[in-house]
Amino acid sequence: MYVESLYLELTRMCTIECEHCLRGDRRNEYMSKETIDNIFKDITEVERLLLTGGEPLLALRQIKEILNVIHKNNIKIDKILLITNCTVLNDDIINTLNELSTDSKLNIQLSYDMFHYLELQRLNLFEKRQKNAEVLKEKFNASEYFDYKDANKRNKDLIYPIGKAANLSLKRLDEINILKNTNYDFNNGSIVPTIAFDTTYLEEDNELYGVVNVDVNGNIVSYSLPFDEEDNEANRYDSNVNKHGLLNASLNYIKNKNQDDFKKRTKRNYLKIKNT
Numbered sequence: 187m188y189v190e191s192l193y194l195e196l197t198r199m200c201t202i203e204c205e206h207c208l209r210g211d212r213r214n215e216y217m218s219k220e221t222i223d224n225i226f227k228d229i230t231e232v233e234r235l236l237l238t239g240g241e242p243l244l245a246l247r248q249i250k251e252i253l254n255v256i257h258k259n260n261i262k263i264d265k266i267l268l269i270t271n272c273t274v275l276n277d278d279i280i281n282t283l284n285e286l287s288t289d290s291k292l293n294i295q296l297s298y299d300m301f302h303y304l305e306l307q308r309l310n311l312f313e314k315r316q317k318n319a320e321v322l323k324e325k326f327n328a329s330e331y332f333d334y335k336d337a338n339k340r341n342k343d344l345i346y347p348i349g350k351a352a353n354l355s356l357k358r359l360d361e362i363n364i365l366k367n368t369n370y371d372f373n374n375g376s377i378v379p380t381i382a383f384d385t386t387y388l389e390e391d392n393e394l395y396g397v398v399n400v401d402v403n404g405n406i407v408s409y410s411l412p413f414d415e416e417d418n419e420a421n422r423y424d425s426n427v428n429k430h431g432l433l434n435a436s437l438n439y440i441k442n443k444n445q446d447d448f449k450k451r452t453k454r455n456y457l458k459i460k461n462t
């Protein structure tokens with residue numbers, strides 16, 4: 187089966203605890219080997235593979251397992267995107283990233299904004315982050331990106347009010363904005379857009395289009411949700427790859443998610459008509 191965009195939440199663990207983290211509080215959970223095997227069992231090609239978390243470079247064992255399974259099953263991965271906060275890097279990680287870039291186009295993005303900066307300062311990790319960023323830029327042509335270019339109240343609409351960000355007050359956003367540091371060029375990056383739900387299966391060609399996002403427990407869920415909401419979706423949509431395999435889990439997800447969205451739309455329209 188061909189999959190256009192496969193997003194994998196390798197871990198819910200992170201090295202830092204940004205106060206705007208849309209995932210919520212970090213958790214010591216990692217994707218199992220069984221889940222990785224079941225995800226890739228029926229795949230022949232992936233156009234875009236996103237390795238995410240938490241901090242994905244904490245999940246080196248999982249990345250190595252993915253490399254094993256794609257080599258063993260001769261799976262073609264066109265592009266790999268990995269987003270890291272740059273706080274963990276060693277020779278083992280660099281060798282593994284080299285391996286990822288051997289048969290695929292590897293795009294490493296370095297997440298950074300004022301919230302990351304404050305957390306790196308608090309934990310005395312800022313210098314380390316900068317050094318690691320230089321290595322990743324030199325070896326892998328990595329590029330900076332930021333979640334939020336400005337953390338001020340005038341741009342509050344840019345801050346999605348989910349996860350920990352839901353608790354950020356305008357007062358705190360103003361404080362952060364005043365602290366804004368000039369040591370680092372916040373303009374030198376790009377914003378990664380949030381992806382909408384658009385997954386579709388073309389049976390005649392055995393191709394899955396749109397984003398197939400698998401959480402740390404092997405559930406197909408929407409991308410960019412807080413961990414708690416992912417778990418809620420997992421309970422509602424019965425879309426676990428270990429129970430159903432990737433294709434049937436995706437079909438369950440598409441069916442149940444569409445029904446859910448349809449119910450919400452219908453209810454909204456009904457209420458609109460009722461109130462006019």
Ligand code: SF4
Binds near residue numbers: 209240302
């Ligand atoms: S925003 Fe990213 S780096 Fe910060 S705590 Fe959340 S997952 Fe970790």
